[in-house]
Amino acid sequence: MTDLEGKVALITGGGTGIGKGIAERFHASGMKVALAGLDQASDAANQYFGRNLGGYTAAQHVAEDLGERAVAIEADVTDAQQVAAMTAAVVEAFGRIDVLVNGAGVITAKPVQDLTEADWDSVVGVNAKGTFLTNQAAVAQMRQQGDGGCIVNIASIAGKLGVPFLSHYCASKWAVIGFSIALAKEVAKEGITVNCLCPGIVGTQMWTLLNKAFAQPGESEEVAYARAIETFIPQGVPQTEGDMADMTAFLATAPHITGQAFAVDGGASH
Numbered sequence: 001m002t003d004l005e006g007k008v009a010l011i012t013g014g015g016t017g018i019g020k021g022i023a024e025r026f027h028a029s030g031m032k033v034a035l036a037g038l039d040q041a042s043d044a045a046n047q048y049f050g051r052n053l054g055g056y057t058a059a060q061h062v063a064e065d066l067g068e069r070a071v072a073i074e075a076d077v078t079d080a081q082q083v084a085a086m087t088a089a090v091v092e093a094f095g096r097i098d099v100l101v102n103g104a105g106v107i108t109a110k111p112v113q114d115l116t117e118a119d120w121d122s123v124v125g126v127n128a129k130g131t132f133l134t135n136q137a138a139v140a141q142m143r144q145q146g147d148g149g150c151i152v153n154i155a156s157i158a159g160k161l162g163v164p165f166l167s168h169y170c171a172s173k174w175a176v177i178g179f180s181i182a183l184a185k186e187v188a189k190e191g192i193t194v195n196c197l198c199p200g201i202v203g204t205q206m207w208t209l210l211n212k213a214f215a216q217p218g219e220s221e222e223v224a225y226a227r228a229i230e231t232f233i234p235q236g237v238p239q240t241e242g243d244m245a246d247m248t249a250f251l252a253t254a255p256h257i258t259g260q261a262f263a264v265d266g267g268a269s270h
Contacts, residue, residue: 003253005030008094010087012036012077012134013103015058017204018154021241022101022248023062023070029249032069034090035059036104038076045122046106047209055104077104077130087137096145099252100138102131102153107206109165109213120168127172131179135194139187148191150252153180154244155196155261157232160269165213173198177261184259193258195251200265201229201238235266 009026013019014035023033037055044050059072071093075086090097106126108119131153142149158166159173177196184194201207207225215224229238247264251257263269 004249006032007098007252008032008034008090008096009099009101009252010034010036010090010097010138011101011103012075012130013055013105013154014101015055015060015062015072017103017206018199018202018241018244019101019103020058020062021245022103024066025242025245025249026099026252027066027070031099032094033063033066034071034073034093035063036073036075036077036086038074038104041106041122042076042078043118043122045108045116045118046126047108047206049209077102077134078125080133083133083137087141091141097138097141097149099150100134100152101248102134102151104130104134105154105156105206107166107169107209109169109210111165112167115168123168124172124175127169128175128179131176135179135183139183139192142192143190148255149193151180151183151192151194152248152251153194153196155180155198157198157200157263157265157269159196159198159261160263180261181259188258191255193251193255195258196261197244197247197251198261198263198265198269199239199244200233200263200268202241202244203238204241232268233266234268237266239264239266 014023015037037059039056041051056074063070063072075082155176156173158170159177180196211221211224
């Protein structure tokens with residue numbers, strides 16, 4: 001038996017990338033997991049190069065693979081009503097929420113002078129507003145349960161370092177960290193912990209977009225990716241979904257750690 005066995009986790013962005021890795025780790029630890037995702041975005045300013053995200057479909061596939069103790073829920077984290085319905089669906093399925101992992105996120109890459117309102121609104125809306133809405137709903141549910149809880153908001157190395165052509169993304173992830181630290185202090189005496197996970201370079205769909213955006217003339221996406229790792233990561237290797245799952249599982253079993261932003265980035269930030 002682990003410290004996580006029997007607990008219930010809601011993971012937004014749980015069908016792909018880091019969210020999927022965390023879901024698989026939690027489920028293997030005996031947890032019940034609800035995986036939230038969205039199939040169709042309201043606009044095309046994201047790493048999928050269009051409105052078709054496929055997040056809910058991916059979450060369904062992961063839930064099917066995991067089998068018992070796993071469900072998929074479709075929700076847009078920028079919509080308060082959908083977030084409320086998502087939270088209610090988890091409670092209906094599993095009776096409570098012990099851990100929220102807020103992993104839904106989007107990115108685009110442009111210099112400031114070329115950013116559109118759609119770029120800003122999409123990235124800040126999903127990453128920052130989505131964090132606010134999901135955290136607000138989770139805290140309300142945890143307070144109703146009365147026995148604490150854990151929130152892990154996935155920020156980024158970009159929430160600690162300014163990165164050219166990612167000003168809007170950096171702003172959104174700095175917002176996630178600032179919000180999380182403030183919320184942690186609000187709920188500290190209620191036994192609810194709030195922390196951030198700040199990944200470095202993990203080979204997810206986000207980096208498919210970034211490789212295209214940052215590739216130099218005549219440079220392949222593979223070479224651009226290797227150059228980014230060499231430039232930004234002192235250890236010289238990318239991080240993995242498993243690395244992120246390790247830290248998230250640790251935070252979910254650490255009742256006296258709160259209000260922190262933990263970088264898992266091979267030494268790139270502080």
